[in-house]
Amino acid sequence: MSENPQTPVNQPPQGPEPIFLLPAGIAVLAGVLIAIHLASTFVLNPDGQVQLLFWFAFQPYRIVLAEVDPTIVIPLIWTPFSHAFLHAGWDHLLINVAWLVIFATPVVRRYGAGPMLVLFLLSAAGGAALFAVTTLYSQVYLIGASGGVAGLTGAAIRFMFQPVLVATHPETGERVVLGRRLASIRDVFVNPRSRWFTLIWIGLNAAVPLVPLLTGSSLAIAWQAHLGGFLAGFLLVQLFERKL
Template identity: 35%
Template sequence: MESVPAYQPPPDPPHEPILTLPGALTAYVGLIALIHLRVLLPPEAENWTIDVFGFIPRRYDSNVLQVYFPGGAGAKVWTFVTYSLLHANLSHIFFNVLWLLPFGSALARRFGAVRFYVFMAVTAAAGALAHLVTHEHAIAPMIGASASVSGAMAAAIRFAFVRGSFLSFSRGDADAAARVPALSLLRALRNPRVLAFLAVWFGVNIIFGLGSISVGAEGASVAWQAHIGGFVAGLMLFSLFDPVPRTAAAASSRDI
């Protein structure tokens, strides 16, 4: 009689670590780093790139003495997005990328590359619009991805605290954690953890605004209104981009 080997269950499929960067986010960060090589240009050329691609509210002001800005009429359109790809220095890039590691990674996995890039552009434009409304005659250029980063954070909290997601205490691999059913906006705004996150986030930005705290380039203040514009847009528009069905989310998802 032959002995029958004991049953061996198949090995679990490999799980991707939570903080492994998805390709879409890696390419986004790489583009920002590549564009930052502009600092190697002569000062006149570097200043020209800021004037052409940075967001300058005065560019849209027709009620005061006209000031010439490079880029012409086209710059009035593309700078709503291109400003977000420019940064003052390496520390400016570092802090934006630091926040993108958890929130941007989860969002890029959930949305896929195309949705992720469009989302980042839309939240950048929302941040620029908020800055324009609150700095109508400002001539100082605004640069940095902070509005888009804020939008990514706001979108991610719609699913970040659901059981099994990337900020929950019970989670699996990165792809699964990024694709849990999201909370509706109303349910998210009733979730204690989401409310706590909102309170801290808005509190920090208001402190930056009221204190006129400067970071990054010398004398450059935080464009906190743009942060709020991007954040509100990300929170409100998340459902328009989200490809994960939420049909059973209200019944089956358990908040933690």
Template identity: 35%
Template structure:
């Protein structure tokens, strides 16, 4: 007879339903859907006011384009729009696609981080996306909206640990869910994995391709691909600051089950 010993947290996790979405993901999704419903319900003038107050508008930070006081919110809005833009979307298709990706990649990251850490991670990656968008669209009047930068950060975060317990074995369904409780390897080790290299390469190619004119992303119908890249890179690099699971002192990030 062969007995297999596994970490207690992982054993408990396997008894959880696969579609048990963390409450923080449910709350974020509900907030985005409710906001989209409100934007559909209000009149055009109110809708414009909502965009002016909560969307990310690069011209807000360029006094040569917009004088102080033209946009509502003042200095406070200069800060909160780095995050609040992520809760606004250009339509139901836009919000639906972002929520699907957030369910897929945000769910394991939220389970690993917990609600508070995940919300901070979501905010930081959203702000990073806005920051890179600001650098590349200085003085632009078109508002940027959508959770894609934060979702891209979740993709990068999941990438940091999704292969942690499988060595260099082939990916299989459910791998990312079962990897939630395993220590994440260092980024230098992650980026030597051919599967990770392939994922990152395809992700960048798709975003650059969409950047030349596919619909979605911001108000004028173009894709804010620079924001996606900003969120992804910061999610990839700053993951350890939010990760509560640490590697063993000896650097052994994966130990196979003990058999006897």
């Protein structure tokens, strides 16, 4: 059998570069969010959708109702986390998935898929906690991945704006890229880029309650979940940090 002399031997075939370099953990989480919304939209009937919200949306008012029926608080064991997998519509879902892809990617590449998911869930619970404090008697419920995604945003801010650390190998003298260090809270606000990103992000979300007053819109955005989730991810990310 003859070989084509123009074809290098033992060289992998050259193919097109992948368009999206999305970590598998993010693709799986985004796929789960989309699959749940597909099922709730096209499989469940209206009664089923009500039951889905009853059992898996987060409703702080259950704490008040516990005086009448103690069993009503049982879903509060899981709903601080499960509410993050439900969405009110396709626009709500797609915005959260896009934000997830942007800010979960650096977290996954630094810590791995497992820590990213833990941060997502803890941040969702942090967002639910602040939502409960501010809406306890309102009988409203919380759904959406916004709190978890906000937490991943807060986590990424702790390192994504920091300078890259470079060291010299003690034996070869080769320059080795170590990555970006995790900034202290003080350093986040000393660095101009991370400071302004953080302040603008917090300011925009804190201003959400003023939107209906200024525009007359009935837009319902759970700004408390955004701020609570952001703060949780911002503070808890250091639990996953490893020394260089």
